[in-house]
Amino acid sequence: MIHLEHVTKTFDGFGSPVTAIHDVSLHVDAGEFVAIVGPSGSGKSTLLQILGCLDVPSSGRYRLNGSDVSSLDDDALSRLRNEYIGFVFQSFNLIPRTTARENVETPLLYGAPGNGADARVDEVLGRVGMLHRAKHYPEALSGGEQQRVAIARAIVNRPKLLIADEPTGNLDQQTGAEIMRLFGELHRDGLTVVLVTHDPQVATAAGRVVSLVDGMLDSSADAAARPVSATPVAQAPR
Amino acid sequence: MTRGSWSLALRTIRRAKLRSSLMGLGIALGVLAIVLTVATGEGARRAVQRSFKAMVGSLDVLFVQPGGRAQRGMATMESAVATLVPEDAEALRAIPNVADVGMQQSAQNTPIEAGGKSGTTFLFGTSPNWRAIRGDSVAAGRYFGADDDQALARVIVVGADVARDFFGGSAAVGQTMRVNGVEFEVIGVLAANGAGPGGASMDNLAYIPIGTSSRRLFNRNYLSLMSVKLRDAAQSATTQQAVERVLRERHSIAATALPDFRVSSPGAMIARVANVDTTLRKALLWVGVLALVIGGAMIANLMFAATSSRRREIAIRRAVGATRADILRQIWFEAVLVALVAAIVGEVIGLAAIALGARMMGFSLAPSWPVAGAAIAASVAIGMVAGFLPARRAAALHPSVALRES
Numbered sequence: 001m002i003h004l005e006h007v008t009k010t011f012d013g014f015g016s017p018v019t020a021i022h023d024v025s026l027h028v029d030a031g032e033f034v035a036i037v038g039p040s041g042s043g044k045s046t047l048l049q050i051l052g053c054l055d056v057p058s059s060g061r062y063r064l065n066g067s068d069v070s071s072l073d074d075d076a077l078s079r080l081r082n083e084y085i086g087f088v089f090q091s092f093n094l095i096p097r098t099t100a101r102e103n104v105e106t107p108l109l110y111g112a113p114g115n116g117a118d119a120r121v122d123e124v125l126g127r128v129g130m131l132h133r134a135k136h137y138p139e140a141l142s143g144g145e146q147q148r149v150a151i152a153r154a155i156v157n158r159p160k161l162l163i164a165d166e167p168t169g170n171l172d173q174q175t176g177a178e179i180m181r182l183f184g185e186l187h188r189d190g191l192t193v194v195l196v197t198h199d200p201q202v203a204t205a206a207g208r209v210v211s212l213v214d215g216m217l218d219s220s221a222d223a224a225a226r227p228v229s230a231t232p233v234a235q236a237p238r
Numbered sequence: 239m240t241r242g243s244w245s246l247a248l249r250t251i252r253r254a255k256l257r258s259s260l261m262g263l264g265i266a267l268g269v270l271a272i273v274l275t276v277a278t279g280e281g282a283r284r285a286v287q288r289s290f291k292a293m294v295g296s297l298d299v300l301f302v303q304p305g306g307r308a309q310r311g312m313a314t315m316e317s318a319v320a321t322l323v324p325e326d327a328e329a330l331r332a333i334p335n336v337a338d339v340g341m342q343q344s345a346q347n348t349p350i351e352a353g354g355k356s357g358t359t360f361l362f363g364t365s366p367n368w369r370a371i372r373g374d375s376v377a378a379g380r381y382f383g384a385d386d387d388q389a390l391a392r393v394i395v396v397g398a399d400v401a402r403d404f405f406g407g408s409a410a411v412g413q414t415m416r417v418n419g420v421e422f423e424v425i426g427v428l429a430a431n432g433a434g435p436g437g438a439s440m441d442n443l444a445y446i447p448i449g450t451s452s453r454r455l456f457n458r459n460y461l462s463l464m465s466v467k468l469r470d471a472a473q474s475a476t477t478q479q480a481v482e483r484v485l486r487e488r489h490s491i492a493a494t495a496l497p498d499f500r501v502s503s504p505g506a507m508i509a510r511v512a513n514v515d516t517t518l519r520k521a522l523l524w525v526g527v528l529a530l531v532i533g534g535a536m537i538a539n540l541m542f543a544a545t546s547s548r549r550r551e552i553a554i555r556r557a558v559g560a561t562r563a564d565i566l567r568q569i570w571f572e573a574v575l576v577a578l579v580a581a582i583v584g585e586v587i588g589l590a591a592i593a594l595g596a597r598m599m600g601f602s603l604a605p606s607w608p609v610a611g612a613a614i615a616a617s618v619a620i621g622m623v624a625g626f627l628p629a630r631r632a633a634a635l636h637p638s639v640a641l642r643e644s
Contacts, residue, residue: 045642054557055638075561082559089641095551097253109242110559153558 001161001192002028002051007060009046020046021215023060028194030160033187035206036196043215044196045165051194052085052163053077065160082111086154086191090166092146094138100149101125101134107157124152128182144175151182155191162186164195168202180205243564247571251579254544261540261573262580264533265620269584269613270591271526273605277592279519281603287508293434294504295372298471300478302326302464302485303500313462314344321489321498322461327365329484330466335477340364340371340465343451343458350444352404352415352424359400360443361417363451369395369428371467379411379426387447390454394422398430399441415444418455422446474503530613533580534620537573541628545569545635552632553640566633573625574618581617585610 004026010017021043028034038044049055050062053069056077062069064080072080081087086107094103101121108117125131128148138146147167154162164183168176176199184205187193195206203209211218251258291297303312305319313319327339341364348361362368369381378401382393394415401410405424413424431440452459468477478501485499486492545552552565560568589610592603 049638049641052557054641055636075563078556078559078561078564081557087557093550093554093557093641095554097250102249106555107558109246110555110561110564157559 001030001032001065002026002194003061003063004051005061005063007050007057007062009043009050009055010058019215021050021212024212024215024217025060026210026217028192030192031187031190033183033193033205033207034195035203035209036194036212037198037200037203037209038212038218039198042212044198044212046215047212048163048165048194048196051161052087053080078110082107082157084160086157086159086162088147088150088154088162088164088167090169092138092143092150092170094141094146094149094153096138099135099137100130100141100152103138103149104153104156106153111157120156121152124156125149127155128152142175143171144178147171147175147179148182151179151186155186160192162191162193164193166197167195168197168199176202243567243571244575246568247575250568250572251575257540257544258576258579261537261576262533262583264529264536265577265580265617266533266584266587268526268529268531268533269581269617270588271522271529272613273585273588273610274591275519275522275526276606276609277588277603280606281596284604288432289434290504290508292431292440295374296467297505297508298468298474299371299504300466300468300474300481301502301504302330302466302481303502304460304462304498306496306498306500312344314346315456315458315462316345319498320458320460322464323459324461326485326488327461327464329488330464330481333477333480333484335469335473335480336466337469338367338371338467340368340467341448341461342368342463342465343448343456343460344462345456348418348444350400350404350415350417352413353406355404357403359397361451361455362443362445363448363455364445365448368445368465371465374431375429377427377429378409379424381426381445382447387449390450391447392420392422392450392454393425393446395426395428395445396424397428397441397443399439400444401427403442417444417446420454471505474505478503530616530620533577533617534624537576537621538624538628541569541573541625542631545628545632548632549635549640549643552635553637556635556637557641562633565635566629569629569632570622570625573629574621577617577621577624578614581614585614 004024007024008022009020011020012018024047036044036047046055050057053064053072056062056070064084069077069080094100095106098106104121104125105117108114108120122131125134128151130145130148130152133141133145133149138149141149162183167183168179171179180202183193183195193206195202197203294301302322304322305313324341327341330336330339343363345361347358350357350359350361366381366383366387369376376395377398379395381395382391385391386393394417396404396410396415404410404415405413410424410427415422415424428441428445434440446455466477466481468474481501482497486497489498491497555565589605592605596603
């Protein structure tokens with residue numbers, strides 16, 4: 001499903017370009033649950049943004065489900081994110097002054113018009129146990145509740161790939177565990193999940209753990225990962 | 239997605255009421271100023287028109303008075319130069335745009351007696367078609383007809399004031415009235431006209447057939463006024479030239495010589511008098527236009543501020559699939575909607591103030607619907623201009639950059 005080949009991303013720093021990720025190659029099969037771990041500043045978020053088609057590589061190739069993402073224009077990337085990818089963020093990122101239900105509806109607004117949108121919103125809100133809070137504004141919800149709404153928003157358009165950036169980072173341990181259980185359920189239902197975390201406990205929920213250090217994949221960490229049922233990482237030569 | 243953009247824009251406006259109100263304030267005030275300024279001007283214009291109509295009756299006419307420029311004011315049988323005769327009126331009927339020609343002899347301060355009272359009135363001897371040309375209506379009885387005119391009948395139609403002053407509340411029709419010592423029968427009472435331009439009543443008058451007035455009262459057949467009814471008032475100017483040409487020919491006056499008559503158009507007179515665009519009103523109008531422009535700048539400014547405080551929202555929308563065009567539309571529509579709603583608010587307040595002023599203070603105010611529409615259209619246009627740049631900046635925001643900020 002995900003094929004990153006020798007992907008490098010550099011940003012314009014102050015005077016000199018800064019390399020956020022360097023020559024990363026990574027394959028993720030459909031139905032996998034992959035955790036990307038690494039210290040802060042290791043390039044995890046940049047990698048995740050490229051995987052989520054929020055950003056494009058400076059060099060290298062990214063093929064998502066067979067199509068070359070690097071060659072797509074902005075509108076096509078928007079469509080791809082809308083139809084194919086769901087996002088969950090550390091800071092929940094619900095739209096303020098917008099009810100839980102309206103937040104969940106948002107991806108449907110930008111997709112192809114279809115029937116049964118209301119029923120679908122109810123369905124996913126029920127799935128994350130937030131139907132009773134549908135009319136609440138984000139400000140009135142606890143962190144765990146906000147993250148549940150965010151997950152409902154991420155899956156409302158039936159994406160194939162769920163991308164989560166430190167989804168438990170702003171939650172207490174118990175709530176975090178509940179959210180991770182939810183990710184586990186979604187994965188069992190067939191979603192491909194790629195998740196960034198620096199919490200080893202969270203990473204244990206994943207089928208495979210990939211370690212990123214200084215913008216490069218760390219093979220030793222990968223070797224130390226728990227046994228995987230899916231394809232092994234295609235490791236870039238170092 | 240266009241419909242979605244409208245509803246998103248509307249939702250944002252509703253949920254950020256303070257910001258939206260501040261944004262629309264300039265537009266609302268501008269529209270209010272424009273609506274009020276135009277309404278006062280329009281009200282004054284209509285007041286002038288009303289009083290003129292009370293004096294001249296119908297406006298789609300031309301008046302022909304005897305005497306050239308030497309004749310000042312309204313000609314009466316005491317002052318009129320003896321140049322206009324009934325044959326002139328007949329000749330004017332041949333002009334294509336002329337529907338009818340009315341003839342009149344008049345005398346101010348004509349002594350009248352009735353019911354034991356005596357006084358004076360403005361007496362008119364007219365052709366039977368005069369009432370129809372003027373557009374007067376008869377409140378009681380009837381106006382005289384051609385047979386009365388030919389028979390030199392001693393019949394009289396009195397104005398509302400005369401009926402009230404001489405006959406009180408009882409019916410005037412059928413009563414006797416002496417005019418210049420001659421006995422007349424009152425056959426009709428005219429409906430009240432109200433006040434003329436000078437504020438004087440237009441109802442202290444009386445009409446008798448012109449045949450009767452020329453033979454029994456004045457012993458002269460020349461006219462103090464002709465009223466030329468037009469088929470198409472829009473061709474008033476060319477018909478006026480035709481009337482002048484016909485009369486010059488009949489009176490054997492060379493095209494270069496001064497005429498012995500004068501043709502005037504009440505429509506043109508009103509246009510001159512009703513030109514009430516005072517300096518103050520012009521200034522007010524410009525204040526309104528200026529307020530609209532400043533209102534546009536306010537919208538642009540606040541939209542810029544709002545979009546930078548909404549970077550995260552925009553980035554989230556982009557992340558879940560909004561295209562640049564979606565974001566552009568949403569933000570742009572917000573500006574347009576704020577301007578539209580503000581314009582409507584200004585309009586409603588203005589119209590309410592007009593209605594209130596008209597009722598409570600007796601102001602002469604009249605709303606102008608074309609101006610109201612134009613003010614709203616201008617506001618929407620200003621909203622479109624003001625919102626475009628902020629919307630474009632919002633649309634250009636890169637989601638990965640804004641999502642990285644925390």
